[in-house]
Amino acid sequence: MIFLKTDEEIEIQRESSLLVGKTLAEVARRIRPGIKTIELDRVAEEYIRDHHAEPGFKGYGGFPATLCISVNDQVVHGIPGNNELRDGDIVSVDCGVLMNGFYGDSAYTFEIGEVAADVRDLVSATKQSLAKGIEVAIDGMRIGDIGFAIQSFIDPYGYGIVRELVGHGVGRKLHEKPEVPNYGRRGSGIKLLTGMVIAIEPMINMGVRNVKQEQDGWTIKTADGKPSAHFEHTVAVRNGRADVLSSFEEIENVLQSLKS
Ligand code: MG
Numbered sequence: 469m470i471f472l473k474t475d476e477e478i479e480i481q482r483e484s485s486l487l488v489g490k491t492l493a494e495v496a497r498r499i500r501p502g503i504k505t506i507e508l509d510r511v512a513e514e515y516i517r518d519h520h521a522e523p524g525f526k527g528y529g530g531f532p533a534t535l536c537i538s539v540n541d542q543v544v545h546g547i548p549g550n551n552e553l554r555d556g557d558i559v560s561v562d563c564g565v566l567m568n569g570f571y572g573d574s575a576y577t578f579e580i581g582e583v584a585a586d587v588r589d590l591v592s593a594t595k596q597s598l599a600k601g602i603e604v605a606i607d608g609m610r611i612g613d614i615g616f617a618i619q620s621f622i623d624p625y626g627y628g629i630v631r632e633l634v635g636h637g638v639g640r641k642l643h644e645k646p647e648v649p650n651y652g653r654r655g656s657g658i659k660l661l662t663g664m665v666i667a668i669e670p671m672i673n674m675g676v677r678n679v680k681q682e683q684d685g686w687t688i689k690t691a692d693g694k695p696s697a698h699f700e701h702t703v704a705v706r707n708g709r710a711d712v713l714s715s716f717e718e719i720e721n722v723l724q725s726l727k728s
């Protein structure tokens with residue numbers, strides 16, 4: 469069952485999604501070599517609760533934290549801990565919030581200090597592939613068109629597109645129908661309709677697409693140990709254009725101000 473949202477519900481969900489972006493901007497202010505990932509998690513949890521919302525991931529299926537923090541060859545679902553970030557790392561930070569009954573879900577991959585050029589290229593291509601997917605998330609297109617747009621952008625790089633994990637509908641539940649794969653055939657799958665809200669989230673590996681799960685029962689890593697990047701937006705399907713409910717603007721304003 470796919471839940472179509474009313475305009476009113478989408479506006480509520482926009483608030484939840486924007487709070488995710490602001491929370492990730494708080495992470496952006498602090499993320500640097502030497503910081504422990506658990507410290508970032510505390511900042512995010514406090515910020516979300518201060519805004520009368522709840523961390524969307526904490527307790528979800530037993531997940532123990534507010535953020536999924538996945539470093540280098542960790543793809544997604546990394547658990548924050550006492551590990552310190554290092555110069556040259558890339559770090560996917562995924563955040564969900566529940567506010568006024570609706571979830572927002574968004575992720576951003578941060579570069580820590582000086583990152584190798586080929587790894588920066590991976591991060592950049594992954595972010596661009598998200599934009600390609602969003603471009604076709606419009607009424608009348610199909611789920612496969614999103615996957616096709618992402619895949620046809622990524623394939624020429626020779627990167628691996630993770631298949632075991634996919635995007636998803638999002639609303640009153642964190643994970644709703646439909647599944648939104650990051651690969652696919654043009655014109656395949658269910659038709660996209662105004663009022664669908666989906667999380668589009670390419671997970672792109674520098675090497676092979678295969679992944680494995682860590683002993684902790686959560687962390688997903690690349691099978692070959694090469695790095696992986698991940699970006700995610702919560703998007704409402706509309707007529708003629710996609711409506712991106714989450715935002716990277718605050719994150720990138722912070723990153724820009726720290727650079728100058
Ligand atoms: Mg997410």
Ligand code: MG
Binds near residue numbers: 573635636667669700
């Ligand atoms: Mg998601």
